[in-house]
Amino acid sequence: MFLTDLGVAGFRNHPDSRLSFSQNVSIFYGRNGQGKTNLLDSVYFLTLTKSFQVSSDLLCIRNGDPHFTLSGNFRSDSGLVSEIRTQVFRPEGKQISLNGQKITGSSDIIGRFPTVLFSLEDRLITMGSPSDRRKFLDSVLFQTSKVYIEDSRKLKKTIRQRNDLLQSQGKLTPSAIDLFDIWTEELIRNSAPVLRRRLRFLHQFRQLLSVLYQNELSGFEQPEIEYKSDETLLGSDTDAEAWLREQARLYRDQELDRRTTLIGPQRDDLLIQLDGRETRFYASQGQHKLLLLAVKIAMWHYLKEKTGETPIVLIDDIFSELDSERLKVISGFLPALGQVLITMTDREKLALDGNFGFFRIEDGRVYAG
Amino acid sequence: MISLSDHLDELVHEFSKLPGIGRKTAQRLAYFILKQPEASASQLAESLIRVKKNVHQCRICGNITDDEICRICSSPRRNQQLICVVEEPTDVLAIEKTNEYQGVYHVLGGAISPLDGVSPEQLNITSLLDRVGTVESAEIILAMNPDVEGEATTLYLTRLLKPFSHLSVSRIARGIPVGGDLEYSDEATLSRALEGRVKI
Ligand SMILES: [Zn+2]
Numbered sequence: 279m280f281l282t283d284l285g286v287a288g289f290r291n292h293p294d295s296r297l298s299f300s301q302n303v304s305i306f307y308g309r310n311g312q313g314k315t316n317l318l319d320s321v322y323f324l325t326l327t328k329s330f331q332v333s334s335d336l337l338c339i340r341n342g343d344p345h346f347t348l349s350g351n352f353r354s355d356s357g358l359v360s361e362i363r364t365q366v367f368r369p370e371g372k373q374i375s376l377n378g379q380k381i382t383g384s385s386d387i388i389g390r391f392p393t394v395l396f397s398l399e400d401r402l403i404t405m406g407s408p409s410d411r412r413k414f415l416d417s418v419l420f421q422t423s424k425v426y427i428e429d430s431r432k433l434k435k436t437i438r439q440r441n442d443l444l445q446s447q448g449k450l451t452p453s454a455i456d457l458f459d460i461w462t463e464e465l466i467r468n469s470a471p472v473l474r475r476r477l478r479f480l481h482q483f484r485q486l487l488s489v490l491y492q493n494e495l496s497g498f499e500q501p502e503i504e505y506k507s508d509e510t511l512l513g514s515d516t517d518a519e520a521w522l523r524e525q526a527r528l529y530r531d532q533e534l535d536r537r538t539t540l541i542g543p544q545r546d547d548l549l550i551q552l553d554g555r556e557t558r559f560y561a562s563q564g565q566h567k568l569l570l571l572a573v574k575i576a577m578w579h580y581l582k583e584k585t586g587e588t589p590i591v592l593i594d595d596i597f598s599e600l601d602s603e604r605l606k607v608i609s610g611f612l613p614a615l616g617q618v619l620i621t622m623t624d625r626e627k628l629a630l631d632g633n634f635g636f637f638r639i640e641d642g643r644v645y646a647g
Numbered sequence: 648m649i650s651l652s653d654h655l656d657e658l659v660h661e662f663s664k665l666p667g668i669g670r671k672t673a674q675r676l677a678y679f680i681l682k683q684p685e686a687s688a689s690q691l692a693e694s695l696i697r698v699k700k701n702v703h704q705c706r707i708c709g710n711i712t713d714d715e716i717c718r719i720c721s722s723p724r725r726n727q728q729l730i731c732v733v734e735e736p737t738d739v740l741a742i743e744k745t746n747e748y749q750g751v752y753h754v755l756g757g758a759i760s761p762l763d764g765v766s767p768e769q770l771n772i773t774s775l776l777d778r779v780g781t782v783e784s785a786e787i788i789l790a791m792n793p794d795v796e797g798e799a800t801t802l803y804l805t806r807l808l809k810p811f812s813h814l815s816v817s818r819i820a821r822g823i824p825v826g827g828d829l830e831y832s833d834e835a836t837l838s839r840a841l842e843g844r845v846k847i
Contacts, residue, residue, distance in 0.1 A: 432794070435795045436795045438762060439761050439762055440761075442761040442762045446761060453766075453767075457759070457761075457767070460759075460799050460803050461799060463802050464795060464799045464802060
């Protein structure tokens with residue numbers, strides 16, 4: 279996938295910016311706070327229907343503007359041209375159209391324009407909470423499976439219903455407990471496909487990760503990424519439904535007692551290790567950074583294989599963090615990744631030869647060159 | 648904001664309580680009524696009252712009707728031993744449009760949803776049990792929406808109906824687009840789903 283033209287109006291600090299891309303690697307440079315990252319965010323918003331910087335769409339509207347409008351022209355690997363147009367209005371309202379047709383759900387866009395973001399926030403994958411790691415899982419799987427998006431939504435709704443049933447009652451009557459068992463069954467049915475897809479994904483992903491870390495990035499250790507549920511590691515051959523059913527049985531009394539859902543893939547975690555030691559506690563800064571690069575490049579490969587489309591790569595500010603050795607390694611990678619959009623403060627930092635597009639960003643305005 | 652007329656404000660307020668009607672639309676509707684001749688306003692008002700007075704639930708199936716028993720339940724051409732259980736009267740209309748279904752209905756009036764405060768007691772479930780208790784044999788088709796509330800309702804009814812050995816219970820097969828409500832399914836999909844119903 280290749281983004282050829284980008285229009286950003288009323289988005290964050292950009293009043294009205296228009297950019298055209300022709301080279302594979304484009305670099306947005308300029309001092310901090312000028313709006314480089316906002317440009318990456320606008321591309322992310324177009325292809326994944328939300329911001330990676332803020333949780334509310336409304337916060338993306340420029341101060342004083344009634345709405346923002348993003349437009350992107352994309353060319354697929356096979357040469358098909360399509361246009362996404364996204365608008366968000368105050369006080370509420372979001373309209374997305376694909377080739378002039380209004381779309382009803384974001385799942386009509388997500389995955390058709392695969393996108394991989396590299397940012398400093400990636401460190402949360404190794405250092406952050408279980409929910410950060412589940413977010414990573416979802417960021418890959420949402421882009422490869424529309425069914426997974428639907429299943430996840432259903433699971434979320436099921437848990438809300440189940441918790442509401444547990445919490446809205448004074449004393450739990452026998453009929454409320456009957457209903458609880460019905461919602462447990464519904465929870466198992468909606469959890470199993472989510473769990474199954476995650477396990478299947480990891481089965482493939484861990485191999486990709488290992489090759490990238492050791493062979494391509496010359497890491498010395500053996501990386502390992504495993505799925506952890508209730509302190510148990512689940513392999514790809516796990517019978518998801520049987521596992522969930524057993525969990526439901528084990529935790530039934532506790533759930534009724536504590537009046538909340540204690541089982542399901544929305545509580546699971548990933549165990550990430552280097553040479554059998556959990557990275558979170560044992561890995562050095564350098565090992566973390568290398569591993570995260572490997573994780574994101576592996577994600578790129580996975581998305582490419584599953585969607586049949588070369589993902590667009592957004593790299594936000596990670597170059598300032600890398601030493602010159604790693605910079606050289608990743609610079610060698612860049613041209614092979616298809617279209618890459620990079621932010622950096624100093625345009626000389628990436629001392630590369632090659633045919634790059636340069637854009638200077640200053641106070642929400644874009645100057646080519 | 649300055650108020651021009653308390654009566655008008657009241658009408659706007661009433662309209663804005665309707666589903667899908669925001670304040671702006673409510674205002675537009677109220678001004679529209681104001682500009683209409685009095686006769687058409689009266690007609691609207693009377694029609695509203697007539698609906699509330701004369702339309703009620705069918706004593707047998709819970710569908711809406713002007714009579715005591717609805718047109719479908721009282722039709723001699725309908726197979727009374729084939730009962731399709733749905734959430735809303737609009738689902739009946741959707742299935743009727745297929746022109747394929749020859750049985751009768753049972754309208755629950757919603758689906759189990761703790762978040763919306765809907766428990767089984769608020770649905771037409773007791774009347775369903777009474778109804779199937781009086782027949783010698785029947786085939787029940789559960790045709791709830793494919794969302795989590797519809798699925799939970801299906802599970803609930805399945806457990807409830809299981810002890811009745813004279814009943815054969817099935818649910819409509821998937822084929823309805825994921826996330827889609829029954830009401831919005833096109834006729835072709837619905838009739839396929841009805842044909843492909845699976846025994847549970
Ligand atoms: Zn009836």
